[in-house]
Amino acid sequence: MNAPLSLSHLKTACSNCNLRELCLPVGLTHEEVESLDELVYTRKRIKRGESLFRAGDAFQSLYAIRSGFFKTRVATDDGRDQVSGFQMAGELLGIDGIGTDAHNCDAVALEDSEVCIIPYGKLEELARRFTPLQHHFHKVMSREIVRDHGVMLLLGSMRAEERLAAFLLNLSQRFTARGYSASEFILRMTREEIGSYLGLKLETVSRTFSKFQDEGLISVQQKHIRITDIPGLKRVMGQSGASC
Amino acid sequence: MNAPLSLSHLKTACSNCNLRELCLPVGLTHEEVESLDELVYTRKRIKRGESLFRAGDAFQSLYAIRSGFFKTRVATDDGRDQVSGFQMAGELLGIDGIGTDAHNCDAVALEDSEVCIIPYGKLEELARRFTPLQHHFHKVMSREIVRDHGVMLLLGSMRAEERLAAFLLNLSQRFTARGYSASEFILRMTREEIGSYLGLKLETVSRTFSKFQDEGLISVQQKHIRITDIPGLKRVMGQSGASC
DNA sequence: GCCGCGGGTTGATCCATGTCAAAATGCGCC
DNA sequence: GGCGCATTTTGACATGGATCAACCCGCGGC
Numbered sequence: 307m308n309a310p311l312s313l314s315h316l317k318t319a320c321s322n323c324n325l326r327e328l329c330l331p332v333g334l335t336h337e338e339v340e341s342l343d344e345l346v347y348t349r350k351r352i353k354r355g356e357s358l359f360r361a362g363d364a365f366q367s368l369y370a371i372r373s374g375f376f377k378t379r380v381a382t383d384d385g386r387d388q389v390s391g392f393q394m395a396g397e398l399l400g401i402d403g404i405g406t407d408a409h410n411c412d413a414v415a416l417e418d419s420e421v422c423i424i425p426y427g428k429l430e431e432l433a434r435r436f437t438p439l440q441h442h443f444h445k446v447m448s449r450e451i452v453r454d455h456g457v458m459l460l461l462g463s464m465r466a467e468e469r470l471a472a473f474l475l476n477l478s479q480r481f482t483a484r485g486y487s488a489s490e491f492i493l494r495m496t497r498e499e500i501g502s503y504l505g506l507k508l509e510t511v512s513r514t515f516s517k518f519q520d521e522g523l524i525s526v527q528q529k530h531i532r533i534t535d536i537p538g539l540k541r542v543m544g545q546s547g548a549s550c
Numbered sequence: 551m552n553a554p555l556s557l558s559h560l561k562t563a564c565s566n567c568n569l570r571e572l573c574l575p576v577g578l579t580h581e582e583v584e585s586l587d588e589l590v591y592t593r594k595r596i597k598r599g600e601s602l603f604r605a606g607d608a609f610q611s612l613y614a615i616r617s618g619f620f621k622t623r624v625a626t627d628d629g630r631d632q633v634s635g636f637q638m639a640g641e642l643l644g645i646d647g648i649g650t651d652a653h654n655c656d657a658v659a660l661e662d663s664e665v666c667i668i669p670y671g672k673l674e675e676l677a678r679r680f681t682p683l684q685h686h687f688h689k690v691m692s693r694e695i696v697r698d699h700g701v702m703l704l705l706g707s708m709r710a711e712e713r714l715a716a717f718l719l720n721l722s723q724r725f726t727a728r729g730y731s732a733s734e735f736i737l738r739m740t741r742e743e744i745g746s747y748l749g750l751k752l753e754t755v756s757r758t759f760s761k762f763q764d765e766g767l768i769s770v771q772q773k774h775i776r777i778t779d780i781p782g783l784k785r786v787m788g789q790s791g792a793s794c
Numbered sequence: 795g796c797c798g799c800g801g802g803t804t805g806a807t808c809c810a811t812g813t814c815a816a817a818a819t820g821c822g823c824c
Numbered sequence: 825g826g827c828g829c830a831t832t833t834t835g836a837c838a839t840g841g842a843t844c845a846a847c848c849c850g851c852g853g854c
Contacts, residue, residue: 380699384788388706390699402699405692411699430685434678441674447691448649454698455624455634455646455655461705462632462749466811497832505706507812512833528820528832544628710841741802751842756803772802772850796854803848812839819832824825 319343320422328396328483329370330424330446334438342439345432346370348423352415358399360412365403367423371395374419375494377503378402378411389503391457392416392495394480400426401447416494461505464543469504470514471542474524478533489536493529518542563587564666572640572727573614574668574690578682586683589676590614592667596659602643604656609647611667615639618663619738621747622646622655633747635701636660636739638724645691660738705749708787713748714758715786718768722777733780737773762786 320331320342331339349372352358358369361381375394381387390411393399403409404426433440460469482488493500497508497515504511518524523539525532533539564575564586575583593616596602602613605625619638625631634655637643643665647653677684704713726732737744741752741759748755762768767783769776777783 380703382703382707382788386703386707388703390702401692402696403692405689405696410696430681430688434681434684437674437678440678444674444691445649447688447695448645448647451691451694451698452646452649452654454695454702458634458698458701458705459624459626459630459632461702462746463626463630496830502706508832509813509834510811512831513811516833544626740800752802753804753843754841756801757841760803798851798853800851801849803846805846806844808841808843810840810842813837815835815837817832817834819830821830822828824827 320346323372325370325372325396330398330439330442333442334436338436338438341432341436345428346422346424350421350423352419352421354415354417354419356415358413358415358421359403359409361408361410363403363409365400365407365409365426367400367425368429369399369413369421370424371397371399372420372422374421375416376413376419377416377495377499378413379502380411387502388505389495389499391453392477392503395484398446401450416499466504466506466510466514467517468543469506470500470511470518471523471539473500473504474531474533475536475539475543478536489533491531493531564590567616569614569616569640574642574683574686577686578680582680582682585676585680589672590666590668594665594667596663596665598659598661598663600659602657602659602665603647603653605652605654607647607653609644609651609653609670611669612645612673613643613657613665613667615641615643616664616666618665619660620657620663621660621739621743622657623746624655631746632749633739633743635697636721636747639728642690645694660743710748710750710754710758711761712787713750714744714755714762715767715783717744717748718775718777719780719783719787722780733777735775737775 320326320329321336321339323329323331326332326339331342334342350358350369352374358376371393373395375392376399377392378390378399379387380390393413399413399421400409402411429443433443460472464472477491477493478488481491495503497511500506501508501511506514515524515526518539519526521538523533523535523542525534564570564573565580565583567573567575570576570583575586578586594602594613596618602620615637617639619636620643621636622634622643623631624634637657643657644653646655648670673687677687704716708716721735721737722732725735739747741755744750745752745755750758759768759770762783763770765782767777767779767786769778
């Protein structure tokens with residue numbers, strides 16, 4: 307089922323990975339990136355619907371998404387759960403596990419995906435030797451915190467339309483950073499997953515998509531989205547009490 | 551207005567701080583904690599209502615709360631804002647600034663407070679030399695992420711009563727960890743600030759407090775809270791779809 | 795001791811979003 | 825290529841919490 311080890315190993319090198327401008331190597335010198343190569347020596351394929359890790363699993367490694375698309379999901383003990391994020395190529399999964407030596411959420415592939423396995427112990431060791439790597443890793447974690455604060459702001463103070471507009475604009479921007487179209491993309495997740503992430507019910511997500519379409523902001527057909535009026539969406543996002 | 555420098559300096563030492571079981575030194579050996587002493591050499595007093603830092607300020611240092619109580623607040627460009635957390639003695643402020651070299655939120659003292667200034671560059675340097683410190687610092691950041699996911703879950707999927715119950719239980723637990731009563735405390739924040747944090751309006755917070763009181767779960771008098779039925783509050787928190 | 799004001803409580807009403815239901819669409823599997 | 829199921833859309837109705845408004849309380853200042 308797995309690719310032969312040698313082949314897999316051959317391909318695994320941050321220094322010639324086309325995601326190095328998005329992933330851990332950002333801002334490192336060529337030499338420093340080569341030191342990462344010794345760190346990241348295994349890849350893993352995850353099929354759509356499968357989990358990379360689950361809440362409670364022992365924490366060993368971080369994972370850099372090489373290709374594909376994931377969602378992370380947190381749960382309460384009484385059975386409720388919520389999507390806590392959607393991750394795409396170049397982003398890091400598993401940081402939540404550092405604090406308790408066990409993962410605190412499930413990471414589920416929303417399409418067939420591939421991740422680079424980053425043994426955490428080795429990363430810490432390397433971070434002690436290479437200041438820029440240490441610095442960059444701290445930045446990645448800090449930005450994750452800032453991102454979460456943004457989501458909290460969205461969940462705590464925005465209305466359904468604003469949330470969805472923010473969501474679409476965020477996706478658009480992340481696709482742009484990866485060289486894809488800013489205005490046309492395929493949603494990898496269901497309405498229910500979008501709703502869970504945004505604190506809305508799937509019907510509300512669907513209705514709001516339809517509303518945006520009626521208003522000429524986007525065109526939706528199932529999972530296919532085309533944003534036809536980016537400034538318009540931005541206006542939706544900031545419209546609540548903004549008049550004063 | 552400031553205490554004489556020498557005096558302030560004399561007192562500043564993690565190794566004999568009574569918060570060392572809650573703060574950065576957790577889990578470090580005595581020798582390692584002494585190395586922290588060289589790091590933390592200044593304290594700062596913040597009066598009630600004043601800001602320790604504001605969004606946009608250049609990031610230089612982290613701050614460990616030595617005494618007092620803070621809120622952090624994030625804002626959108628269109629003027630909305632939201633309380634993103636309440637921090638008490640032993641907790642760390644400023645981590646949000648690492649990612650962009652500028653703070654992303656305001657930290658406001660809710661009572662006269664004192665913080666230890668931890669120059670970030672020095673902390674990174676020390677983390678390179680002392681593995682346990684590095685490890686611990688990463689854990690602190692990771693736990694912050696996990697905490698934020700918990701708040702996202704609360705904001706996205708809990709009803710007003712559940713949110714407030716979770717909030718009270720969280721405060722109770724944190725006071726306990728500091729040696730204070732688990733069941734009786736003074737709220738340092740207004741109803742509006744609680745509401746902002748929980749994604750509710752102040753009227754809803756007030757009404758829900760009254761409801762809890764009618765049900766015999768707590769007794770409220772302005773900022774004075776006594777929890778009379780902790781298991782009852784826990785039941786409120788997990789009641790939604792929990793029957794099946 | 796009194797006054798003024800910020801913060802808190804409570805009531806009446808409204809509305810955004812949830813809930814329930816049913817039909818339509820599209821995709822995977824045989 | 826057709827069947828069946830998951831997903832999406834849309835409609836009708838219910839409701840939790842927001843909004844608006846009035847009043848109360850307690851604290852700090854004079």
